[in-house]
Structure formats: structure tokens, C-alpha cells
Amino acid sequence: IVAMAFPDFETYHFLINGCPVLEDLSLHYHEDVNPPNWSGGVLCPSIKRMKIYHYFPSHRKAHDDVLFDTPNLVYLDYSSYVADKYEVYLGSLVEARLDLLSWERLNDNDGHVDNDDDDNYSDCSCGCCDDDNDNASEDEEAARASADYEDYWDSEDDVLGDATNLVAGISNIKTLHLSPDSLEVFHFCRKSMPMFHNLLTLSFESDKNRGWLVVPLLLTNSPNLETLVIKGLVHQVTDICGDACPCIPKKKTKTKKRRKKKKDVCCLSTCRVKVLNISGYRGTTRERKQMQHFLANLKCLETVKVGVKLNPRQDNHRRATNALMQLPRVSSNSHIHFF
Incomplete structure (x- = not known):
């Protein structure tokens, strides 16, 4: 049939x-x-x-x-x-590919959201991407924050659907692929997130309107992860993306600069990932800072594959690849390849 x-x-x-x-x-x-x-x-x-x-x-x-x-x-x-x-x-x-849609979006209590591009991709908590440039005024930031808050509902109790048992039921897999919406669904299961001891390959897709809130927890709960595949680096900026990325909104960054906090250990530094595969790279400031964050913290990294979404005959392609090659790497054994 x-x-x-x-x-x-x-x-x-x-x-x-x-x-x-x-x-x-x-x-x-x-x-x-x-x-x-x-x-x-x-x-x-x-x-x-x-x-x-x-x-x-x-x-x-x-x-x-x-x-x-x-x-x-x-x-x-x-x-x-x-x-x-x-x-x-x-x-x-052995392998699961999930595209799970939540009936409601994340609420404001789960993290302030900032949708702007490079201007709001600021300093990371580990200090590897320090940048003192600050071009946005307080009024502009407040206006952005107010507009963003209006798009979210008020209480996590309103979330419909529960994927907790599904997530627990796939905890023995070796390969996991997640859509941008699935990342948010997994975030709602964070309180009961299982350990993925057998997971060797984690692949997820980014979207500028979806966050990476659960990514640090997924990496921490996957102690034997060897390959990390990410389709697109640009994602929604929130207060609680954790330290898997350097996307701290500038409003928070200003507070951080006024009182220095003790730097926490980055979740990436304990990650055993050997292969990092990035596709859809355009060489923007946000993407470069994200790559800088990865290279500065993934200590076991051996191979970095970057799919550049630019015309290889144009100057911006060469500038984007050269900028990546010049970034410092915590792993002396890592090599960058472009495709």
C-alpha cells in the first residue's frame, strides 16, 4: 500500500x-x-x-x-x-525529528523579549564578547520593551498541552532534531527535563521570533553530545537564553555594567561537542558574536563547518569568512571549514 x-x-x-x-x-x-x-x-x-x-x-x-x-x-x-x-x-x-507547536506563546515572566537585530545582541556573561558600544537610548529601549510585552500572555498556567511524557519517552535517543517551535515546547518541560545520556547529535533550527531558552539545559543534560548542528544563528533575544549565546538585551547589560557580577561557568565550557555545524551564516554582527562565543567556550571542538549564505564571488563573502578565521579559539585542535 x-x-x-x-x-x-x-x-x-x-x-x-x-x-x-x-x-x-x-x-x-x-x-x-x-x-x-x-x-x-x-x-x-x-x-x-x-x-x-x-x-x-x-x-x-x-x-x-x-x-x-x-x-x-x-x-x-x-x-x-x-x-x-x-x-x-x-x-x-534512535532518531527523532520533532516539530511541536504550542497553543500559546511564551509569557513575559519567562523572559523579556527583544526582536531587534545587532543593536540588542550585547555582552555575554562569560566576557568573551565584550563590547562597550551602546548606541540605543534608554527611551528607545523602554519603547521596545513595552511593545514586546504586549505580545505576550500573562501566566504560564495558561499553557495548553503537555509534552512532558513525550520528552521523557525519547530520552534514550542518539539523534534529535528540533524545530524553532519545538525549542519553546521543550522549555515548558524544563522542570522535568530528563538526562539524554545516549544523545550524540543535537540539531535545531533557529527563528528570529523564537528563543533559545531551553538550549543551555539541553546541552547540560546531554553529557555525551558530540555533534551540534544549528540551522541559522539569529534567534529571539530574551533575558534567559542562558549562556549558550551572548544575547543579553541592552537594558540588562546597562544594569550589569553598573554592578559587576561574578562570572559563572559557561554551559558550553563543560560540553564535549567535537563537531559544530552551522548553516545559513551571513556574517552579521550577531552571528559573528555567536560564533565567537562558541569558539571561546567549546573546549573539545575539533571541526567547525560553516555554510555561508553569501555569493562566494562577492567581497562580503570574503570578509565574513576572514572574520571567522581570525576569532580566538579555546581549542587549539579546532579547524574551520566553509561550504
Whole structure:
């Protein structure tokens, strides 16, 4: 069977139960075609690869409960709004690709947000990216902060959906890919974030309207991580991105300059990452400072791969690559390659 449409979930279950040696399952549901007709459950011990696209933003009840009873599954590609409850049995899972959307965005209590580009990508807590230039006035910063606050709801209690059991159920994987929205969903699971002892490769995509708030915790809870892959470095600036990046809003930076704090140990300095793969690099100030932060703290780094999103025949491409090559590196064994 290559493809089949299910008029109701009873037909779906009847077919799945009639395929005792099924190894590859792909389910694609979205409200542009049909109303919800999937029960949210996959119970099949033979499945090894599974891809699910379940997207019904206008049907909240279609995302009530999700059950994955697939003990031999090795690869999961799952795109959906976060369900209210997950029950998963994924003991053999090796690789997961998640695109999870929260029903509500992060609230202001979870971190001040600053969407501007280079002007708000300021000093990092470890001091590796110190820059005393400050071009924005207090009034401009206050106006930005006020505008940003209005875009957020008031209480984390309003968050709909709970991915805690799903995150716990994939804690033994070796490779994890996360979308920008998934980073925020993982942030809501931070209080019960499991250890990812077997995780060797972490890959995530950035978006200028989504933060890196959970990245420091993910790195800390992945003690054997060897490869870090990031598609795009520009992300939403918040107060609590932690020390995985140097994006401290200038309003906070001014306070920091008035009273010097004791520098904490950067989470990157305890990270065992050997390979850093960055794509979509344009050579902006923000991106250069982020690369400077990585190179100054990743002590085990051996290979840095940078995909430059500029015309190689233009001068700005050469300036961007030369600037990266001149950045100091804490690892004397690291080598930078461009693609």
C-alpha cells in the first residue's frame, strides 16, 4: 500500500491491525483536506519508521491524547500541535525529528523579549564578547520593551498541552532534531527535563521570533553530545537564553555594567561537542558574536563547518569568512571549514 485515505479512525485501526509486518507508516492529517479522523493512537509492534503530520489548529479536541505503542520504532518524524497528554513506548528509538507547536506563546515572566537585530545582541556573561558600544537610548529601549510585552500572555498556567511524557519517552535517543517551535515546547518541560545520556547529535533550527531558552539545559543534560548542528544563528533575544549565546538585551547589560557580577561557568565550557555545524551564516554582527562565543567556550571542538549564505564571488563573502578565521579559539585542535 502506497497511500490511502481513511474516512474514520475505525477504518484506520482495522487496516493497521491487518498489517502485522508493517515497518513504515506515514500519516498526514490537516484541516485543509478533512476534519479530524485520527484517534491519536499508533499501536503496532512491527513499525520501525513513522512519520506523522497532524495539524488541526481549529479543532482543539483533535489534540487531546496521543498514544505511541511502537516498541521497535527506530525513527520518528512528528509534526503537530502539543497534545494534552502523551503515552509513549519507544524503547528502541534512535532518531527523532520533532516539530511541536504550542497553543500559546511564551509569557513575559519567562523572559523579556527583544526582536531587534545587532543593536540588542550585547555582552555575554562569560566576557568573551565584550563590547562597550551602546548606541540605543534608554527611551528607545523602554519603547521596545513595552511593545514586546504586549505580545505576550500573562501566566504560564495558561499553557495548553503537555509534552512532558513525550520528552521523557525519547530520552534514550542518539539523534534529535528540533524545530524553532519545538525549542519553546521543550522549555515548558524544563522542570522535568530528563538526562539524554545516549544523545550524540543535537540539531535545531533557529527563528528570529523564537528563543533559545531551553538550549543551555539541553546541552547540560546531554553529557555525551558530540555533534551540534544549528540551522541559522539569529534567534529571539530574551533575558534567559542562558549562556549558550551572548544575547543579553541592552537594558540588562546597562544594569550589569553598573554592578559587576561574578562570572559563572559557561554551559558550553563543560560540553564535549567535537563537531559544530552551522548553516545559513551571513556574517552579521550577531552571528559573528555567536560564533565567537562558541569558539571561546567549546573546549573539545575539533571541526567547525560553516555554510555561508553569501555569493562566494562577492567581497562580503570574503570578509565574513576572514572574520571567522581570525576569532580566538579555546581549542587549539579546532579547524574551520566553509561550504
